[in-house]
Amino acid sequence: METYSATEVEAKWQGRWDELGTNLFSREDLASAENPYFNLMMFPYPSAEGLHVGNIYAYTGADVWGRYQRLKGHDVFQPMGFDAFGIHSENYALKVGVNPNDLIPSNISNFTRQLRRIGAMFDWNHTVDTTDPNYYRWTQWVFLKLFEAGLVEKREAPVNWCPSCKTVVANEQVIQGLCERCDAAVEQRQIEQWFLKITNYAQRLLDGIEQIDWSSRTLTAQNNWIGRSEGADIDFPIVGRDEAIRVFTTRPDTICGATYMVLAPEHPLVEALTNDEQRETVDAYVEQAKRLDLKARQYVDRPKTGTWIGAYCENPITGAQMPVWVSDYVLIEYGTGAIMAVPGHDERDFEFASTFDLPIKRVISRDGSNNAGPMTEAYVGDGVLVNSGEFDGLSVAKGKRAIVQKLETNGLATGQVRYRLHDWCISRQRYWGPPIPIVYCDDCGAIPVPEADLPVLLPRLEQFKPDDSGESPLARDTDWCSTECPECGGVGTRETDVSDTFLDSAWYFLRYPCTDSDEVALDDEMVKKWLPVNSYIGGHEHAVLHLLYARFVTMAFHDHGILEFGEPFEKFRAHGILTKDGRKISKSRGNVIIPDDLIAEWGADTVRLYLMFLGPFEQGGDYQETGIRGPASFLDRLALSVAEASDGEGDEHVLQAMHRTIDKVSSDIEQLKYNTVISALMEYLNVVREGGRTCVKQELEPIIVMLAPFAPHLAEELWERLGHNSSIFESGLWPEADPDLAKVETFEIGVQVNGKLRGSISVTAETPEDEAMALARSNERVVTHLDAGEVRKVIYVPGRILNIVVS
RNA sequence: GCCCAGAUGUUGGAAUUGGUAGACAAGCUGGCCUUAGAAGCCAGUGCCUUCUUGGCGUGAGGGUUCAAAUCCCUCUCUGGGCACCA
Numbered sequence: 001m002e003t004y005s006a007t008e009v010e011a012k013w014q015g016r017w018d019e020l021g022t023n024l025f026s027r028e029d030l031a032s033a034e035n036p037y038f039n040l041m042m043f044p045y046p047s048a049e050g051l052h053v054g055n056i057y058a059y060t061g062a063d064v065w066g067r068y069q070r071l072k073g074h075d076v077f078q079p080m081g082f083d084a085f086g087i088h089s090e091n092y093a094l095k096v097g098v099n100p101n102d103l104i105p106s107n108i109s110n111f112t113r114q115l116r117r118i119g120a121m122f123d124w125n126h127t128v129d130t131t132d133p134n135y136y137r138w139t140q141w142v143f144l145k146l147f148e149a150g151l152v153e154k155r156e157a158p159v160n161w162c163p164s165c166k167t168v169v170a171n172e173q174v175i176q177g178l179c180e181r182c183d184a185a186v187e188q189r190q191i192e193q194w195f196l197k198i199t200n201y202a203q204r205l206l207d208g209i210e211q212i213d214w215s216s217r218t219l220t221a222q223n224n225w226i227g228r229s230e231g232a233d234i235d236f237p238i239v240g241r242d243e244a245i246r247v248f249t250t251r252p253d254t255i256c257g258a259t260y261m262v263l264a265p266e267h268p269l270v271e272a273l274t275n276d277e278q279r280e281t282v283d284a285y286v287e288q289a290k291r292l293d294l295k296a297r298q299y300v301d302r303p304k305t306g307t308w309i310g311a312y313c314e315n316p317i318t319g320a321q322m323p324v325w326v327s328d329y330v331l332i333e334y335g336t337g338a339i340m341a342v343p344g345h346d347e348r349d350f351e352f353a354s355t356f357d358l359p360i361k362r363v364i365s366r367d368g369s370n371n372a373g374p375m376t377e378a379y380v381g382d383g384v385l386v387n388s389g390e391f392d393g394l395s396v397a398k399g400k401r402a403i404v405q406k407l408e409t410n411g412l413a414t415g416q417v418r419y420r421l422h423d424w425c426i427s428r429q430r431y432w433g434p435p436i437p438i439v440y441c442d443d444c445g446a447i448p449v450p451e452a453d454l455p456v457l458l459p460r461l462e463q464f465k466p467d468d469s470g471e472s473p474l475a476r477d478t479d480w481c482s483t484e485c486p487e488c489g490g491v492g493t494r495e496t497d498v499s500d501t502f503l504d505s506a507w508y509f510l511r512y513p514c515t516d517s518d519e520v521a522l523d524d525e526m527v528k529k530w531l532p533v534n535s536y537i538g539g540h541e542h543a544v545l546h547l548l549y550a551r552f553v554t555m556a557f558h559d560h561g562i563l564e565f566g567e568p569f570e571k572f573r574a575h576g577i578l579t580k581d582g583r584k585i586s587k588s589r590g591n592v593i594i595p596d597d598l599i600a601e602w603g604a605d606t607v608r609l610y611l612m613f614l615g616p617f618e619q620g621g622d623y624q625e626t627g628i629r630g631p632a633s634f635l636d637r638l639a640l641s642v643a644e645a646s647d648g649e650g651d652e653h654v655l656q657a658m659h660r661t662i663d664k665v666s667s668d669i670e671q672l673k674y675n676t677v678i679s680a681l682m683e684y685l686n687v688v689r690e691g692g693r694t695c696v697k698q699e700l701e702p703i704i705v706m707l708a709p710f711a712p713h714l715a716e717e718l719w720e721r722l723g724h725n726s727s728i729f730e731s732g733l734w735p736e737a738d739p740d741l742a743k744v745e746t747f748e749i750g751v752q753v754n755g756k757l758r759g760s761i762s763v764t765a766e767t768p769e770d771e772a773m774a775l776a777r778s779n780e781r782v783v784t785h786l787d788a789g790e791v792r793k794v795i796y797v798p799g800r801i802l803n804i805v806v807s
Numbered sequence: 808g809c810c811c812a813g814a815u816g817u818u819g820g821a822a823u824u825g826g827u828a829g830a831c832a833a834g835c836u837g838g839c840c841u842u843a844g845a846a847g848c849c850a851g852u853g854c855c856u857u858c859u860u861g862g863c864g865u866g867a868g869g870g871u872u873c874a875a876a877u878c879c880c881u882c883u884c885u886g887g888g889c890a891c892c893a
Contacts, residue, residue, distance in 0.1 A: 003846095217811060217888095224810060227892065249893060262893090301808090302891085327891095334892045341893085347808080348891050420892050543888080577887085581818095584886080613832075615820060619812085622819055629845070630832040636846080664823095676821070679831035686831090692848075750827030755874050757827055781860095795873050801826040805873050 003639040006603025010713040014119060022727060023121040025077060027516045030526055037074035038530050039066035040509050040569070042538030042546075043081040043128070045088055046107040048096070051114045053593040053611070053623065054578045054585055060608045061575050061617045061674065062537040063120035067709035068669055069535075070121070073732025077530060078121055079512040081128035082108050085136070086501035090432035094465055100432050101460055104131055114596065119604045119712050121729075126515045130504040135511065136434035137455030138521035142507050142553065143426075143437060143499065147448050149560040151197045154446060157425055161189035187291045193427035194436060194497065198552045202226055202419040204566075205551055214572040215618065221543035227420030232404045234413045236261060236313040236340060238273065239321060245269060245313055248335030248418055251345065252407075253399035256388040257363035258340040259353065261313050261324045262306065264332040265289040273324060275310030282309050282326060289328040304329055304352040316412045317403065318389070327352065335418055343378065350378035363387050364396060424549065426500040431464040431473040433498030440493045441485035450486050456494070472496040506549040509533055509568060522562065533569045540574035547572070573672060576620025578611075585623075593623065605711035606632045612674040612710055621675075634682050635714055638707070641688060641695055642718045650698040657687045658702060659742035662735050665706050674710070681707055697722055702735040704728070751776045752803040753785040761802065769796040776802055 017023055025033070041062035044055060051059075063078070070076040084104045093100040108129060115122060128135050146152050162184055198205075206226050209219050231250035238244060245261055263270050265286045274282045285307045306327030313322050322340075329348055330339050343353035343360040353360050360375050368384035385391045385399045394402055407413030427436070435456045437449035449456055459480045464473050474496040475481060485492035513526040532554075538547075547569075554568040577584070580591045599607050609631040614621025650658070661684040668677045681703055688695045688703075701722060708715035708728050719728040751759045759779040763772055773794065776782050786806055793805040 220811060221888070224889070227889095229892075231893085247893080251893075304891085329891045329893095331892070339893050346893065348893075351891095418892080420889095540887080579886090582885095613819085624819065624833075626845095627819060627833050633846085634832090640847090675819090676831080679821075682831055748827080752827080752874070755872095760827065793873065795826090797826060799826095800823090801874075803826080803873050 003636045003643070004714065004717065006605060006714075009717045010119065010604055013713040013716045014116065016716075017121075020727075022729065023078070024123050024125045026125070029075075030077070030513055030516075031529065033075035033077075033529065035074045036530055037066075037069045037076045038509075038513075038533045038535075039069060039076050039078045040512075040533045040536045041078075041080075042536075042542065043083050043505070043508065044111060045086065046082045046084050046104065046111045047088070048092060048103065048107055049592070050107075050110050050594060050596070052585070053595045053598070056114075056118055056595045056607070057578045057611045058537070058539065058575050059115065059120055060118060060611055061672070063118075064608075064612060064669075064674060064709040065535060065537060065672070066121060067712060067729065068734070070729050071705060071708060071732060071734040073734075076121070077126075077513065078123060079126040079128075080115060080120075080122040080124070081508060081512070082111065082130065083501065083505050083508075084108065084129055084131045085433045085498075085504055087428070087430060087432070088501075090430060090464070093432070099460070099462065099464070100131075104129075117596075117599055117604060118608065121712070126512050128508055128511055128515060130434075130501075130508065131432075133455045133457055134518070135508075136458075136504070138511060139434045139499065139504050139507070140437040140449070140454050140456060141451060141521050142503065144448050144451060144454075145560060145562065146196055146553070146556055149556055151200065151556055153195050153197060153423070154192055155195060156190045157193050157195070158188040158190055159193075159429075160186050162186050185291070193425050194438075194495075194499075195423040195425050196503075196552070198424045198549070199419060199421055201552050201555055202228070202421050203417075204555055205421075205548065208551065208555070208567055212567050212572070213570060215540075215574040218540065218543045218547065218572060218574050221540075222548055225421065225544040225548065229418050229420075231416055231418070232400075232407075232413045233336065233416045234316065234340065234404075234407060236316060236322075238324075239312040239314055241273075243269075244412075245324065245338050246336045247338045247340045248416060249340060251342065251400070252403045252413070253385060253391075253394075253396050254342040254345045254363050255315065255317050255340065255403055256385075256391070257342045257344045257361045258315055258322060259343060259359045259361055260322045260341045262330045262339050262341050262352070263309070263324065263326050264330040264337040265326055265328055266332040267326070267330075267337045269338070270309060270326050273309055273311040278308060278310035281307050285326060292328070304348070304355050306352065306356070316407055316410070323358075325352075325356075333422065334420065344375055345378055345380055347378045347380065350375075361387060368393065424500075424502075424552075426503055427497040428500055429472045429497055430466065431458075431461060431498065433501065434458065434504070435474065436495045436497050436499050438495035439483055439486055440495065441487060441490055443490060444485055444487040446495075447485060447487045447492070453486070458498070472498060474498070502545055502549050505546055506553045509536075509550070510554075510563075527563065531563075532565045532567060534571065536569040536572045537575060538572070540577075543574065573618060576615065576618055578614070578620055578623050580623045582622055598625075598628075602628060602632055603713075605714045606635060609635065609678060609710045613678045615675055617672040617674050631678070634685065635711060637689065638685060638700075638703070639714065639718065641685070642697075642700060642704075642721055644694045645697045645700055645722070646694065648696045648698075650696050651693075654688055654695070654699050656741050657684055658699060659737045660744070662702055662706070662737040663742045666734075666737065669709075677706070678710065705733045705735055747799050749799065750801055751779065751782050752801065753782060753788075753806055755803060756785075758782045758785050763798070765799050767798065769794065772796055772802050773804075776804065 041059060066076045066078040089100050089104060093103050130136060206228060209223060229250050231248060232252045233246055233248050234252060235244035235246050270286060306325050308323050308325050311324040313324055315322055341349040343349040344362045345364055362375055363386060364379060364383045365386045366381060366383045382396050385394045391399050391402055404413050404415060435458055437456045439447050439449060441447055459477050461473055461477060466473055469475060481494045483492045483494055510522055513530040514523040517523045550568050554563060555566050557563040558566040579585060583589060585591055606628060610628045613631055661680050664680045665677050684703055688699055704715050704718050705728060716728050746762050746764050748760045748762055750757050751761055759782045761772060761775040789806040791804055792807050795803040
């Protein structure tokens with residue numbers, strides 16, 4: 001029996017969509033859309049390998065959502081672009097010896113071909129390529145706007161430095177403390193870099209979490225990443241000096257248990273407080289700490305190291321003298337770069353104190369009793385203050401308040417909130433990115449390039465490999481570097497660092513509806529109409545960086561009067577990960593699946609349907625190729641049914657099943673449970689075809705509409721074969737369930753005796769208990785078990801269960 | 808170490824959110840049809856059993872309940888993220 005040829009049908013409908021511009025918006029369409037819906041998905045980095053099946057999975061799931069919104073009557077704008085700048089592309093280009101300027105366009109065209117082949121409804125009129133000067137011109141503009149808003153700052157920051165290659169290396173290029181390329185020990189070095197002050201927005205980013213509809217795991221990740229801590233800054237006077245060491249602590253209640261102080265190696269007071277006797281040891285220690293690369297420095301399981309610097313502090317509560325140490329387990333970038341060490345109640349301090357034989361004092365006890373005997377581990381739990389003089393007996397919470405209060409009256413403490421979030425360093429000493437639009441002038445300093453002079457074009461360099469200068473390869477292009485100072489017109493030199501790829505992607509969604517404008521980055525009319533984004537779907541791996549940066553830029557633009565809204569994405573859903581035979585798909589495992597052959601063999605519709613059938617979209621699924629036959633034959637049977645269908649009235653029993661299916665599908669698709677949507681459609685088709693019956697068209701039409709998001713080509717084809725002459729996506733055809741028909745009248749419910757299933761009875765929602773009992777008693781098996789004793793209790797939940805307790 | 812997610816037949820996964828565990832598929836077994844089958848159709852398929860009966864069964868162990876995959880406690884394992892954040 002001839003059903004359909006996927007190749008022909010798919011080519012036919014893709015051709016027709018292109019020809020009619022079904023998925024395209026003209027500038028006028030964008031301006032006049034009545035029911036706008038911006039369906040965004042994370043744009044890919046166009047690798048040389050092409051899209052793998054995981055990408056297809058993600059984009060199909062997002063496209064299903066967009067097509068579903070369209071069937072519900074929205075004007076769905078669904079653009080796609082390419083995140084093509086960055087170290088990824090650059091490293092690959094270096095490896096294969098091709099200039100990224102040549103490599104990227106061919107990768108993009110390959111990606112475009114693949115994305116078109118899966119039949120997603122992308123608007124190819126509104127696409128972005130982050131490496132296009134017409135795009136990065138505006139990325140540079142974003143930088144300038146943030147600069148204007150006072151959110152850009154240049155300061156020294158540590159980078160990994162390979163002393164042999166004499167270049168900056170990324171964290172990923174440091175393998176066990178050694179340079180990936182030359183095996184030399186990597187060290188950290190301080191260089192001047194550009195930062196965006198995202199920390200100014202720490203609290204706002206946290207507060208905004210309350211108002212957005214995002215996957216909860218993504219919000220949790222952002223919450224943890226921002227890492228708000230409440231505590232106090234406390235000053236510990238330095239013995240013999242008119243100065244204090246300021247520390248941040250979340251546990252002021254444990255201050256009486258502080259037995260020593262620790263400064264980070266980079267702390268300015270280390271130099272000032274070190275006495276002559278300790279000088280040599282301390283200098284050597286600080287030097288050694290500096291030599292560690294950034295990754296090794298942060299490695300937790302390293303044994304604690306450090307040295308006494310020869311100074312003392314006074315505990316502002318107990319008055320006790322405490323030695324001041326220096327150790328790299330205290331980080332200069334968090335808090336004040338100094339801590340009071342409470343070994344009795346902090347695991348790290350305990351480890352350090354044990355190593356160096358420093359006193360360990362219990363000041364919190366679980367139950368308030370003053371347990372004797374030495375502590376064998378730090379106690380970090382809740383409890384009651386002990387050995388704390390006047391504060392004994394207070395709970396941890398009350399102790400915190402009381403101690404901070406007392407110190408506040410002496411001006412020695414202030415309540416303080418701190419965040420783990422760091423400012424965003426956007427400087428990259430690399431080639432493949434947008435040049436940071438800054439000019440240095442001996443007289444005027446660092447001056448932003450005027451908006452009118454954008455873009456600062458990235459010159460084509462044949463030698464783009466980082467060299468031993470330690471600067472971006474751009475520094476070698478002296479013609480490019482030398483320019484005029486925008487301020488005084490004198491001699492200027494360009495900034496040679498390029499910006500982080502994450503800056504490109506922190507605002508791309510704002511640009512999509514505005515790609516028709518060359519004069520401005522953001523067309524106010526379009527932004528007002530289409531933003532914020534209604535739905536964003538992407539990988540959970542971007543839970544913190546990309547998604548946080550995009551929120552930050554949006555908030556900053558809002559405050560700077562550029563945008564009316566403060567949150568970019570109303571709704572965000574993280575899709576799951578596809579595994580293969582239970583294992584992660586990765587290049588190193590060699591189990592990467594390129595979808596082209598699969599699509600050539602089965603067709604895009606079958607592949608789409610299969611991928612969506614694997615598991616809940618937000619949880620991912622396991623790819624096993626044999627499974628594709630199920631969805632394939634489902635589509636075949638559906639096509640067969642359409643071919644056989646006659647006109648006329650639908651069978652009532654089938655129509656009831658149909659409306660129940662509409663009900664279930666409509667609610668499951670909202671929750672992205674595409675797998676159960678598909679199984680519901682399969683179940684319904686099984687009812688339609690039960691016992692080899694031939695069906696009527698009326699019974700098939702709604703199922704074809706509901707299938708359309710998953711298998712758009714075949715849905716169009718069957719819709720046409722059923723006699724319709726406009727696109728199935730044109731006029732909001734999503735069906736609505738008739739509640740009367742969808743209602744289930746009689747249920748088979750289980751009958752349990754003492755909680756064990758012994759039979760079932762057929763009831764309605766209104767069947768009263770006595771009637772249900774009577775029915776149960778007519779069941780032989782039930783009766784046998786009832787005979788075992790006296791009926792003590794009957795639990796009857798109409799429509800659910802009848803449980804009879806017998807003893 | 809901390810945080811998040813998860814563990815259900817041979818496999819992917821369902822389960823009205825406390826109410827008949829295993830839907831829908833894949834695989835396998837048998838049958839029909841066929842020159843053929845990666846086509847279509849039909850039947851069977853959690854384990855044990857005295858086989859129309861009964862018992863067991865959702866990572867392990869305990870608990871709550873008339874009733875637990877679902878709630879609570881303890882633990883194990885897997886995947887992911889963060890990582891000396893005071």
